[in-house]
Amino acid sequence: MARGAIEIRRAWLGWTAAGFVAAVVLVPLGAVIWQADLSGQALTADWAAVRFTLLQATVSAFTSVALAIPVARALARRRFPGRGLLITLLGAPFILPVIVAVLGLLAVFGRNGLLNGALGWIGVAPVSIYGLQGVVLAHVFLNLPLATRVILQGWQGIPAERFRLAASLGMRPRQVFRVLEWPMLRAVLPGAVMVIFALCLSSFAVALILGGGPRATTIELAIYQAFRFDFDLSRAAALALVQLVLAGGAAALALWLAVPPGFGAGLDRVVRRWEAERAGLRLFDGLAVGLAAVFLLVPLAIVFFNGVSGLARVPGSVWEAAGVSVVIALVSTSVTLILALGLARRGEIWGYLGLAVSPMVVGTGLFLLINPWASPIALALPVTALVNALMALPFAVRVLAPELARVEDDFGRLADALGLHGWARLRLLLLPRLRRPLSFAAGLTAALSMGDLGVVALFASPDWATLPLQMYRLMGAYRMEAAAGAALILLGLSLMLFWVFDRGGRVDVDA
Amino acid sequence: MLTLDGLLIRQDDFKLKAEFSVDAGARVAVIGASGAGKSTLLNAIAGFLELSAGRLLWCGEDITGKTPGERPISMLFQDNNLFPHLTVAQNVGLGIDPGLRLSATQKDQVTEALRRVGLDGFEARKPGQLSGGQQSRAALARVLVQRKPLILLDEPFSALGPALKAEMLDLVGELAAETHATVLMVSHDPEDAGRFAALAVLVAEGQASAPVPVAELMANPPEALKDYLGR
Numbered sequence: 001m002a003r004g005a006i007e008i009r010r011a012w013l014g015w016t017a018a019g020f021v022a023a024v025v026l027v028p029l030g031a032v033i034w035q036a037d038l039s040g041q042a043l044t045a046d047w048a049a050v051r052f053t054l055l056q057a058t059v060s061a062f063t064s065v066a067l068a069i070p071v072a073r074a075l076a077r078r079r080f081p082g083r084g085l086l087i088t089l090l091g092a093p094f095i096l097p098v099i100v101a102v103l104g105l106l107a108v109f110g111r112n113g114l115l116n117g118a119l120g121w122i123g124v125a126p127v128s129i130y131g132l133q134g135v136v137l138a139h140v141f142l143n144l145p146l147a148t149r150v151i152l153q154g155w156q157g158i159p160a161e162r163f164r165l166a167a168s169l170g171m172r173p174r175q176v177f178r179v180l181e182w183p184m185l186r187a188v189l190p191g192a193v194m195v196i197f198a199l200c201l202s203s204f205a206v207a208l209i210l211g212g213g214p215r216a217t218t219i220e221l222a223i224y225q226a227f228r229f230d231f232d233l234s235r236a237a238a239l240a241l242v243q244l245v246l247a248g249g250a251a252a253l254a255l256w257l258a259v260p261p262g263f264g265a266g267l268d269r270v271v272r273r274w275e276a277e278r279a280g281l282r283l284f285d286g287l288a289v290g291l292a293a294v295f296l297l298v299p300l301a302i303v304f305f306n307g308v309s310g311l312a313r314v315p316g317s318v319w320e321a322a323g324v325s326v327v328i329a330l331v332s333t334s335v336t337l338i339l340a341l342g343l344a345r346r347g348e349i350w351g352y353l354g355l356a357v358s359p360m361v362v363g364t365g366l367f368l369l370i371n372p373w374a375s376p377i378a379l380a381l382p383v384t385a386l387v388n389a390l391m392a393l394p395f396a397v398r399v400l401a402p403e404l405a406r407v408e409d410d411f412g413r414l415a416d417a418l419g420l421h422g423w424a425r426l427r428l429l430l431l432p433r434l435r436r437p438l439s440f441a442a443g444l445t446a447a448l449s450m451g452d453l454g455v456v457a458l459f460a461s462p463d464w465a466t467l468p469l470q471m472y473r474l475m476g477a478y479r480m481e482a483a484a485g486a487a488l489i490l491l492g493l494s495l496m497l498f499w500v501f502d503r504g505g506r507v508d509v510d511a
Numbered sequence: 512m513l514t515l516d517g518l519l520i521r522q523d524d525f526k527l528k529a530e531f532s533v534d535a536g537a538r539v540a541v542i543g544a545s546g547a548g549k550s551t552l553l554n555a556i557a558g559f560l561e562l563s564a565g566r567l568l569w570c571g572e573d574i575t576g577k578t579p580g581e582r583p584i585s586m587l588f589q590d591n592n593l594f595p596h597l598t599v600a601q602n603v604g605l606g607i608d609p610g611l612r613l614s615a616t617q618k619d620q621v622t623e624a625l626r627r628v629g630l631d632g633f634e635a636r637k638p639g640q641l642s643g644g645q646q647s648r649a650a651l652a653r654v655l656v657q658r659k660p661l662i663l664l665d666e667p668f669s670a671l672g673p674a675l676k677a678e679m680l681d682l683v684g685e686l687a688a689e690t691h692a693t694v695l696m697v698s699h700d701p702e703d704a705g706r707f708a709a710l711a712v713l714v715a716e717g718q719a720s721a722p723v724p725v726a727e728l729m730a731n732p733p734e735a736l737k738d739y740l741g742r
Contacts, residue, residue, distance in 0.1 A: 413557075417557060419578075420609040
């Protein structure tokens, strides 16, 4: 019938994209399952890694969310100078390269960091950032902003009229909490915890630098070690299988809890809260926001200042690596955008495959597939770009899908009536109408890819690296000044890529 | 001639049947209470809704299986008739070639159509810079260049004031007369219907009945129409 004919014509890009994603995810997974050594011995040896992965993800998720509640509440009910800037900055850790964040945390909490300097001065024994506490610290640093934004959105979902009514009924803060805020939190918190738990399950770079050893190794890190140190492919595959089950389950659960996207608009509204206008609560809110800002900004400020003085010591290899990273970022951005456009209409679920499988799992599978035929190292660049594209795909699809649905709702019939199909529909309707979300998705993807330190660690050879990997090597060689310079370059490039793409979608856009 | 042959549209528990023909060049008002299925009928004719049964014929040719773009139909919706990111000239040009690759002659055609609806000089404007009436005119200019023999109007002028609405209907009448097009227009205003169309199709109680002269229908309204008119 009529409708069927249109659907078939329109669907080919979607089917191609879905088929591609399925192939590059499921085929490597097949290779992993085929190769996995599931004998009891291999698994007992890595039981500690499984336990540590679950433990650190649980502690990280609950800590991040618990700390985010007072910060979100303060942001929801207080107006103060810099509030808008702070909320914008809360979106930044998403595109902040993990290794840069870790370097900043080392500068504050590390052996020679600010904290231990202060402790030594008052004669207290130094604390160590390595192990569980360091991994959790870094995860809270990276996820507190996300949790804050998600919970803040929940707060702002409560209509202002409810607070007005509460005020006219003379409710006290505790009663307002029970009647209005707690029901909202009960709806929002499980999703927030689950998302952060899922993100922390696949943590690699943090564990690589701050963890390690038998007591603080995540499964992702164990996969990497099985590769790099033992070249035990069947053990790596077995670990990848375990990781797949854990991360896939967590991602499915997180999606099922329907998490609101953390990067939404409309966070600039402050609802007047009559019951909260007391000095004690003001002070509490001020402390919450102040401490969060110090915790998040001081490490980054140190990265910046150390980076400026370290720039002169940056070796040429860093600039080469920067070039490689930019190329990879641009390639993965193109791939992600094409796939996301294809999947955003009806294939959203395929886009989320990237959440269920971790980079190391896909990387292991691709390695297993490539290894018999060619040197995986020779294909490191395209593989890294591809895996980075897959990892950013869920976010790009999430950004595009609702916008595309809106364009089709508003103009789909008109376009059909005019016979706008295929390329003409893409060029004349979809691309121009989707310019903003497309640019935003491109910015996210480019920044994520730029800062990623994951699968590239499996594939890279000593004479070749991406910028995050090169920075890691400098840190490993204790060339901290050069590493600080590299961190500044990495941070600058990530932010610049995001800014250039996102900006491109904002200038000269028609209503 | 447009023929609705044993047409049945089913949406959940809503059903609409139609069995009639409309002569080429006729102007027909589709009237009925809101929710009766007037827009549904037009959307089915335009190909946006699947038929549960029956066939649609245009001049003897079965168009049931064709996509909306392939049908001999121009349709104007209640809103979103123009792409806000394209210029007026581009919006009109889409009626000639959906890929917007226009020859010089075709570009002249666009200019001419805009002149015809009183929008000369507006080529480079975006819809957001036009008033409601001007937007309607631009959409009509596209209908004009499309040269389709059947025009469906799903209350595209309902947001305009009475005088402007009457002006637009007159313009549609002129354009349709020039191209000898058949026009089906949804209306819930009997006055509009009488002013624009000689014939009316009544949509009520799951049935779109055959067109009858508007004057006759108003003079001797069936029960369903009486309720609607409040008589």
